[in-house]
Amino acid sequence: MGTTQLDTVPEPKYWHLKTVLTDALDSEFAVGEILPNERELAARFGVARATLRQALEQLELEGRLQRRRGVGTTVAPPRMGVAVGDTEHSWPGAGPDAWLAVDCADAAPPAAVARLLDTVGGELVHTVRRTRRTHGQPVAAELLYVPTGSVPGLAALDAPSGAARARAVLRELQRLELDGQDQAVELGSARADDAKQLDRLPGAPVLVVTTRYFTAGRTGAVAVATYRADTCRLTFGDSGMQLLAG
Amino acid sequence: MGTTQLDTVPEPKYWHLKTVLTDALDSEFAVGEILPNERELAARFGVARATLRQALEQLELEGRLQRRRGVGTTVAPPRMGVAVGDTEHSWPGAGPDAWLAVDCADAAPPAAVARLLDTVGGELVHTVRRTRRTHGQPVAAELLYVPTGSVPGLAALDAPSGAARARAVLRELQRLELDGQDQAVELGSARADDAKQLDRLPGAPVLVVTTRYFTAGRTGAVAVATYRADTCRLTFGDSGMQLLAG
DNA sequence: TAGTGGTCTAGACCACCCC
DNA sequence: GGGTGGTCTAGACCACTAT
Numbered sequence: 001m002g003t004t005q006l007d008t009v010p011e012p013k014y015w016h017l018k019t020v021l022t023d024a025l026d027s028e029f030a031v032g033e034i035l036p037n038e039r040e041l042a043a044r045f046g047v048a049r050a051t052l053r054q055a056l057e058q059l060e061l062e063g064r065l066q067r068r069r070g071v072g073t074t075v076a077p078p079r080m081g082v083a084v085g086d087t088e089h090s091w092p093g094a095g096p097d098a099w100l101a102v103d104c105a106d107a108a109p110p111a112a113v114a115r116l117l118d119t120v121g122g123e124l125v126h127t128v129r130r131t132r133r134t135h136g137q138p139v140a141a142e143l144l145y146v147p148t149g150s151v152p153g154l155a156a157l158d159a160p161s162g163a164a165r166a167r168a169v170l171r172e173l174q175r176l177e178l179d180g181q182d183q184a185v186e187l188g189s190a191r192a193d194d195a196k197q198l199d200r201l202p203g204a205p206v207l208v209v210t211t212r213y214f215t216a217g218r219t220g221a222v223a224v225a226t227y228r229a230d231t232c233r234l235t236f237g238d239s240g241m242q243l244l245a246g
Numbered sequence: 247m248g249t250t251q252l253d254t255v256p257e258p259k260y261w262h263l264k265t266v267l268t269d270a271l272d273s274e275f276a277v278g279e280i281l282p283n284e285r286e287l288a289a290r291f292g293v294a295r296a297t298l299r300q301a302l303e304q305l306e307l308e309g310r311l312q313r314r315r316g317v318g319t320t321v322a323p324p325r326m327g328v329a330v331g332d333t334e335h336s337w338p339g340a341g342p343d344a345w346l347a348v349d350c351a352d353a354a355p356p357a358a359v360a361r362l363l364d365t366v367g368g369e370l371v372h373t374v375r376r377t378r379r380t381h382g383q384p385v386a387a388e389l390l391y392v393p394t395g396s397v398p399g400l401a402a403l404d405a406p407s408g409a410a411r412a413r414a415v416l417r418e419l420q421r422l423e424l425d426g427q428d429q430a431v432e433l434g435s436a437r438a439d440d441a442k443q444l445d446r447l448p449g450a451p452v453l454v455v456t457t458r459y460f461t462a463g464r465t466g467a468v469a470v471a472t473y474r475a476d477t478c479r480l481t482f483g484d485s486g487m488q489l490l491a492g
Numbered sequence: 493t494a495g496t497g498g499t500c501t502a503g504a505c506c507a508c509c510c511c
Numbered sequence: 512g513g514g515t516g517g518t519c520t521a522g523a524c525c526a527c528t529a530t
Contacts, residue, residue: 071509504520
């Protein structure tokens, strides 16, 4: 009969839409260009808005689109390469990183962090909050957990909290010898506080990088950094693949 | 008035649902346990099924739930730690990895890969497909691109394609001296072929690990491995944080 | 065949940004 | 105020799995 070769795998509409849009982005749109709004796109493709949104969501997840409420949908630039694993291990805060110490408080760490530190439950640790920016855009929000035992030199006369205290903790950390470090990457969704720092809505996909810093045979500190998954490509190793460009 | 302290931030329903379900998972459910089906859960919480699904999708993204069509929704075990960055750099296929060479073909690589290799566009490369399994479950699907110039010893008398050919290419690679390697991690969604190997639906979230292998001052090979983002935590560095457990 | 999650629709209203 | 994306509803049908 006159049927074409299909009927075998009824590809979901949103999946087909995604490929069509991907091709269009590659050929007909420039970075930063604004797409038609969702209602018009849905009408143009003859699908419900929810279906169109399913395709847009995947494209945003893949870093091809950027959507902002009240503004519109734009074509995203290629992901930034962000160096995460230093070949020459160093304490956080060392080197010319674009990190900004925001705040510091003494509190009991979450259970998952307490397990990585060698602390018993309930013990207080210095909790330093930092932000990382690249090319003017926020890319990461980090919480650094430092057991009080790791920085005995921290004087009581230092500021009890705030950015000054955060810098004091980092300064003390860097006096220690770093034996090595350990990292893990997993997918997560941004908590409300992190989302605010990253200029995203809560629940936005993030890459969670957990780093253990070893010193004197113990775990001297643990950092939990959440990177924007839509705009970042995390690089590890000898030379950083920053050269990969559009 | 008698209003409680809210009204300031009308938290979305699905977000609130997520926290409620998270707490329930922590306290009332065991790993592997089956949740009530979506229609019943939605009725129980008094929301539309689509809203309930939005919460479930996030929990699946965070590795807390596992959903299978035709079966149901179960409580997922903690993510597996999967070693990705070796301190002692080695060619793929070396060591006691749970990798399985599946196939091999000679083809022109995608543009993004051709850019990483030093090949000109259109040049053929050996393309080896491998699968990685851990604890009996598929965790990664990899495509390894090896320029023909990297493995001149590959004899014509080797099998022209198939798993045997794949193993022959890996064997030849391991004869070369490896100067170092480079890795990048980013979020992606599974293509249809990868999804099949990973036992997931197309579009499932994956962590894409791109590795460049350097030898003799050039890029000897490039590997693009897609890891299941729901079940895997990628570990890098000195000792691998495999100890992190539930 | 019965039950599950996956896809899709056609609406509605809300939060946010910019003019 | 007008336009954008974000949330939510109440249905329907489909694809898959197990029995």
